[in-house]
Amino acid sequence: MDTIQEKKLQENGLKLHFIQSKKYKTINIVAKLRAPLERETITKRALLPYILKQATKNYPSRSELQLKLDDLYGAVLSADGSKKGENHIISIRLEVANEKFIPDESAIIDDALSLFSEVLFKPNIKENGFDEAIFNREKDTLKQKIHAVKDDKMSYANRRLIDEMCKDEPYQLHVHGYEEDLNNLTNEALYAYYKSILKQDELDLYVLGDFDEDSIKQKLTSEMHREQQQDNQNQVISKANKKSEEPKEVIEKQNVQQAKLHIGYRTNTLFKDDDYFALQVFNGIFGGFPSSKLFINVREKNSLAYYASSRLESHKGLLFVFSGIAPEDFEKARDIIRLQVIAMKDGDFTETELSETKELIINQLKETMDHPQGLIEMLYQQVVGNKTMPPEQLIDGIRNVTKEQVVQIAEKIEEDTVYLLTSEGGSNDE
Template sequence: MDTIQEKRLDEQGLKLHFIQSKKFKTITFVAKIKAKLDKETITKRALLPYILKQGTKTYPDRSALQLKLDDLYGAVLTADGGKKGENHIITIRLEFANEKFIPDASNVMDEAIRLFSEVLFHPNAGKNGFDDAVFKREVGTLKQKINAIQDDKMSYANMRLIDEMCKEEAYQLHVHGYEEDLNSLMNEDLYNYYQQMLKQDEMDIYVLGDFVEEKVKHIIKDTMQRTVQQGTSTVNAVTKKPVSEQQEIIEKQQVQQAKLHIGYRTNTTYQDDAYFALQVFNGLFGGFPSSKLFINVREKNSLAYYASSRLESHKGLLFVFSGIAPDDFEKARDIIRLQVQAMKDGDFTEQELNETKDLIINQLKETMDHPQGLIEILYQQVIGKRLMTPTELLDGIQNVTKEEVVQVAGKVEEDTVYLLTSEGGEQGE
């Protein structure tokens, strides 16, 4: 793999990350805007990406903005929000053609950065709020998204698991916000919060591609003027809650397929040296079709329509997802528990260990082969407050031993079992 070099600069309240690569024929700009997860702000932050991508001062509606993107040789603009650990991150991305590959094109970079800056700092707004029609329409869009979770039973079960497992922790907060807060949100309040966000949040700007750094830095300094309020704490300390008592939550709805989701505390995060071993643990346990969950719960015992696991490595959580027949709850739960115990006992071979490490490394390399995937991996360092180059990440996985996996497995504690099952009698999807 090519060595990936990241240059970091602080300019005008922005943390700039320049990543040179001749692999791509595009330039990718990404803004990451980070604040602590907070019930008071989560709904506003969930709504803002929808509004920011609807138009700017110069291009005040979707069609004008799209025409400009088309004019930039089919540039693509996206904006969304998400949570990592106990932080909420708004992400704005612009990917556009590198002018080096376009005959007679000379101002694509300049115009693209100016457009990106306008989306971020100069949305379509007046003195007291965003465009009112846009505000109302996007409130409706977000409401639909919140309500759609009720219909997607897998997403609903995972949300409910986190509700129960992370009570009174910031991580419990719903990434799409809350309908009751949306109903009472005023346009002016959202606009005031947006202006506050620009002054207070941690803002990282990534530029990836084959570009002249001095030129890009000059345009950024010219277009992205930011006044930062000092002394504003925007990051939660990660809550590490010991498992005092395991809990089992059973909820009944009209479903044919039950959802059995289990949450564990790993007591290991991205900052820890054991992070690499945790990744390998997850790969062996439930991360791939060759893993224990898939083979033993789904294949051998035919207990699950699907069975897999996923890490939240900045919060130190592990989630197991499975879809089962309602009558198989206890049997499936117990077999999942047996797989956790097997990992603690070191019940896997050196060959399985090496095959899993290869799978993880190949997966990471595939992610790094895409501009946005590479930026996501690099941004992990900012969230986790740990410098780790992509090469160090791959080497760290490669060097994990069986003993280290067993050690990290020994720290994993079951916290919450959540079952969404049928009400009995007449059943429907």
């Protein structure tokens, strides 16, 4: 595997991350704006990326901005918001052709950096707000996204599980924000908030590809100016919250054919902890792959689920189990899922399962690193998790996990909340 070299610099209040790679024919530029998850700001932060990618000062409409991207040999601009642990992250990405592969072209990267800087720092402003038509249109789009979660029952069930499990914790906050806050949000208030994040958010800027570092640094620092940040003033210190004393069981009824049984666990382990590697291997054997215990025992052997899998939230120390079941199979499916956790605690898995799962995880990590955006996300995990861990070290860490370590990590995992979304007839009726 190629060694990944990440060079970190601080200039003009910018945290720059340069990753040299001759693997790609494109240059990827990504800005990550990070702030604590808070109810007062989450809806504004959900809306902002969609507005910023619509227009800039020099390209004041979506069509003019798209024409400029087309001029840059079909450059791709995207933006969104997400949560990692108790942080909210706004991501703005631009992928552009590397001029080294285009005869007689020498200004593409300069042009792309200017455009990227404009998307971030010079949006289309009218008086004290964004362009009114863009503001209203993107508000409507975000409202549709909020409604879409309610219609997608798997997403809805997962959100409701987190609502119940993380009550009174910032992680409970919905990543798309809240419709009532959106309805009350004015253009002026959003613009004022946007100006504040440019000063206060932690801003990490990634450039990945085959490029001249000195010229890129010069271009970035001349285009982008931020007031010098005090280090870590906006940093969230991740901590694994303890579960409530007794596991909660929440049953909700709607007009659904297939019930959704989602269970949340506290892993009591975070990305920065030494036993994080063992947790990843635990998840792989337990529910991360089609060869896992959940898939085989809940779905295949007992035909109790249409799907059954698990996923980690590594910055918050959570493990989620997702399954789609027939409403009348609730207790049986729940009990078989619980038996798989007990089996993991008892070390009821073979050395072959252990080594095959480790290879699956390593292949997954390598696949992620083969994609420019995947590699940047992996490197940014370290920033959020406050732990420097080169990708090679992550792979070695997985490779060295022992059966005993997986059993030890299983012992730390505690069931917190069982959430069932079932048919109106009840959990025991069709």
